[in-house]
Amino acid sequence: MTTEPGSAETPSRQWQRPTVFGSHRTKHAVYGLVVAFIGWNAFQLRISVDRLLLGVSEGATLLGRMVTFEGVGRHELSVIVSGSIETFAMSIVATIVGVVISIPIAFLAARNVSPLLGYLLGRGAITFSRAFHGLVFAIIAVKAFGFGPFAGVVTLVFTTVGFYAKLLAEALEDIDEGQIEAIRATGGSRLDVILFGFLPQVLPRMIGLAIYRWDMNIRSASIIGIVGAGGIGQVLLTSFERFDYGFSMAIILSIVAIVITGELVSSTVRRRIQ
């Protein structure tokens, strides 16, 4: 019987690259599984090649109409301005209301502040709020409260709570226990402990987080209009429905400008504070 190099009888002399999977067989099995999984996904969707090719020529036409800003006049610009103002206003109101609601939830969800039951309740609320994409809440809020910015504000408040309460609760859990003990030792009540022990330690973080969240809310506020929840996104959807693609391009660029402005303001202010 002839032995091939690398077979079980003769140990291979050739150098093989080490692998994190332990053996090369496991490695190939894992790679095979990943490829099979992606293949199955591709098979499921059955994307046809001619549709893709049709899309490329279609895309060129669309781009042509977009970059020339076809049909954008004075009226369109004023619509963009009022949509942008609404977007900013929504983000501001939602951030402030959201932060105010988040604070008690964060205290509830901090293990070193609240009892186990409160902790579980707080964490549950946070997980629920974080599990869904903002647009899922938006579409429900629109059905419940009707079209317009109010539904948008409710959505943003909801998503703000998940983010803000989670990070604030983590900040509370990381604080210096010595100060808490000091307040307690002077005979302070539970409220005194929170006001003079916890609050001063997390206040700078609270302000920083609020500004950061505001920046994220501007981002959301500029798109949730696509499902009818107010802001510039609503104008964008209308323009797409009317095949007014030049206007769409102008709106998309305004959204990018709004998002970048928010980011700049937020990062500048946060740097000043810290």
Next chain:
Amino acid sequence: MTGVDGRPRWEHHTRRQRLARFCGLLVTLVVFAWAWQALGVRYDFVVSAPAEVQDLLMRMYPPDMAYSYEIVGPLIETVNIAVLGTGLSVLLSVPIAYLAAENTSPTRLTYLAGKLVVTVTRSISVIIWALVFVVIFGPGPLAGVVAIGVRSIGFIGKLLAEAFEEIDPRQPEAIRATGGNAVDVMVYGIVPQVKPAFVGITTYRWDINVRSSTVLGFVGAGGIGAELFAVLDFFRWDAALTILIAILGIVLLSEGLSAVVREKLR
């Protein structure tokens, strides 16, 4: 500041600090008032909101369990879109990352071009990309896959470029010193160093993309969102709750899976 007995009294903040705090609070309140007034929200809406929510919850519960068989297909499609979109994004962002990393980019101009692509794709939301690609490819999951793919370029490209920038330059040099060509340098010098980062970034983005794919259906780009849109149109709140539970399930599942993979990498 002096106390009643004429001796200095301890105070936490100086007068100036207190003034700054007061001004900060005042500005916040004024801005809030302006924003609230700009929205033109009617007060009776606000007052009736808690009752509305309660009513909604009553209508949602109990969830329509019979409906759950109908959403298995769209749910699988949602995951399919996330996987293929992430795959497409990886194909697109590897060359972009190569350009957007200072040490691998051939020229200053290509570096800036790479950075521009990363910034632009990141600042436009997935739902806007979906709107655009629905116009181009027509309604259906193809538009969703491309939207997810393009949107993720910024994220994967940026983090991968950082991984490229952090590699140990001695390893490619060693391969070059033994007489390896450019391909050898890539395969034995660079790839092994960025592979863990690459797997981690891709898995993380896939997990984010599962969440994003759940909303693509709102604009006709495939996935479970289309079902949610349809049942809400008929105010079938119990079916909507079934869908929400299903979304919660796949989001938590993919989050768990991605956490396990990333934990293994460490």
